[in-house]
Amino acid sequence: MNALIYLRVSTKEQASKGDSTEGYSIPAQREACLKHCADNGWNVTGEFIDAGESARSSDRPNLKAMLVRVAEGDIEALVVHKIDRLARNIEDHVAIRAGLRKAGVALISVTENIEESASGKLVEGINALMAEFYSANLAAEVRKGMTQKAKHGEWPAKAPIGYLNIREPGAGKRGAARIVLDPERALLVREAFRIYATGDYSLAELHGALHAKGLTSPTARKPGAPPPVSALATMLQNPFYLGTVEWDGVQYEGKHKPLISRNVFERCLEVLAAHNKAGVRTRRHDHYLKGVLHCEQCGNRLSLTLAKGKYLYFYCLGQKNSLRHKTNCTQPYVMACDAETGVEDLYKKIQLPEEWVERLTGELEEEIVERQASAGELRVSLTKRLAALAEERQKLLRAYYANAIPLELLKRDQDRISEAEEKAKSELAATEADLEKWQEVITIAIGLAGSCHAAYLKANPKVRRRFNQAVLKAVYVEDGKVKRAEYTDVFAALFSRPSSNKWIKVLLTGHYSNLPDLRFRGGNS
Known part of the structure; x- marks a missing residue:
């Protein structure tokens, strides 16, 4: 009698290991099936293996191939170690069994007695239901164990970028699981949070900057590829980097080392929200007022166009063909310089009191200390990277001198090492330059903190955009x-009353409640 053997395990580890909690490995199943066929004098004509495939789904490549082979008509028996190797839900079991019966193929289980009688079919059905129950119960138990692990402050899945999953000698055969900082990526991930918190980078620009600094994705199919933009957006919103484990919507205090401060994390969330709300996109003609200016006549946003190759104008989107018949907007074009002047005048009404200047001075000084510490760590990391590359170059040369590698491989790897060394040296030089400039920058920032109008006038376009996102919801333009x-x-409370030379006291709540009350001179906008 011609027979086929079908073998399956749920994980890659079981494909090579012996007995496990899930069942038997591929070698153990094969040995039992071959022995059963030999004892019965059957001719084994083929073997189909699904290694690392769940039986909760019938979408398995070699299961499909086996059913195609069965349909060819010269097979009389299919041998499995247990029924649950075929399927672990009753619907798939019935469908597979129907295909075997249609082809006239008997299903043989090495460890279970399957008969075609009424009682045999009953036993087979019970075994299939038990397999489905086992699978569902196992999934529930695994989920329960992961939740319990999260409650104890341990991340129950693969560590996010910047961290590594390790096992240390301890309880159990596999040791104690821990999550530690990734020495290769942790500092770059911290740098990603820091520079995005400035508000000067879009996600696409952050992606480019991190790629230039050498951040790679540990899960990329192509080695050395950077994490995609979507992964950066997820990373910037993940409280894991604060030292918090969030599981099923509940947050627990984590046992892992935090990578960033809560202040930086919250600033990143604010920047993400501001970018989404402002609707600002990097396009051919960019301007720090895009997303802020609106038409007083119809309420639509103003977009930007370049006339005659050199004149920037804002125009109302309500005048587009698709909207014009609805809005009847006749708003004239506005020169960008006129719009800039109008917004600059708005900032004359805002002046920070001395308490805020003192508070900002303290925060800026803390920022300089934090940046210096971060730069120092980055400098140490880059120095170690250069030393490791130098050692790798020496090992490569020794291998070539020992005739262990060909000349072509030596040249290719030397080029790769040279490129990595050049990138590390450039980052090291930039870090040293930044350290020298920070004290000058903080002095200027403190000097400008007392006058928002002066600070806005001296700010570059990216910083002006940050000013506008913090202060302005919308600016309405009419007749230029x-x-x-x-x-x-x-x-908002600044301009809710008639003009006055008296100070207006603004009570701060929510996110701003820990700061002193603001005082402004009253005035209509």
Whole structure:
């Protein structure tokens, strides 16, 4: 009698190991099936193996191939170690069994007695249901164990980028699982949070900057590839980097080492929200007022165009063909310089009190200390990287001198090492330059903190965009001039009363409640 053997395990580890909690390995199943066929004098004509495939789904490549082979008509028996090797839900079991019966193929289980009688079919059905119950119960138990692990502050899955899963000698055969900082990526991930928190980078720009610094994805199919933009967006919102484990919507205090401060994390969330709300995209003609200016006549946003190759104008999107018949907007084009002047005038009304200047001075000084510490760590990491590359170059040469590698491989690897060394040296030089400039930068920042208008005038376009996102919800333009403005919640109270030379006291709540109350001179916008 011609027979086929079908073997399956759920994990890659079982494909090579022996007995496990899940069942038997591929070698153990094969040995039992071959012995059963030999004892019965059957001719084994083929073997189909699904290694690392779950029986909860019938979408398995070699299961499908086996059913195609069965349909060819010269097979009389299919031998498995147990029924649950074929399927672990009753629907798939019935479908597979129907295919075997249609081809006239008997299902043989080495460890279970399967008969074609009524009682045999009953026993087979019970075994199939038991397999489904086992699978569902196992999944529930695994989920319960992962939840319990999270409650103890341990991440129950693969560590996010910047961290590594390791096992140390301890309880159990596999040792104690821990999550530690990735020496190759942790500092670059911290740098990613720091520079994105400035608000000067879009996600695409952050992606490019990190790629230039050498950040690679540990899960990329192509070695050395950077993490995609979507992964960076997820990373910037993941509280794991604060030392928090979030599982099933619940947060627990983690046992792993935090990589960033809560202040930096919250700033990143604010920047993400601001970018999404402002609707600002990097396009051919970019401007720090895009997403802020609106038409007073129809309420639509103003977009930007370049006339005659050199004149920037804002125009109302309500005048586009698809909207014009709905809005009847006749708003004229606005020169970008006129819009800039109008917004600059808005900042004349805002002046920070001395308490805020003192607070900002303290925070800026803390920032300089944090940056210096981070730069010092990065400098140490880069120095170690250069030393490791030098050692790798020496090992490569020794292998070539010993005739262990060909000349072509030596040249290719030397080029790779040279490129990595050049990148590390450039980063090291940039870090040293930054350290020298920080003290000058903080002195200027403190000097400007007392006057928002002066700071706005001296700021570059990226910083002006940050000013606008923090202060302005929308600026409405009519006949080429700024007509009125809507302010964010903190600043809205400034212009809610008639003009006055008296100070207006603004009570801060929520995110700003830990700061001193603001005082502004009253005035209509």
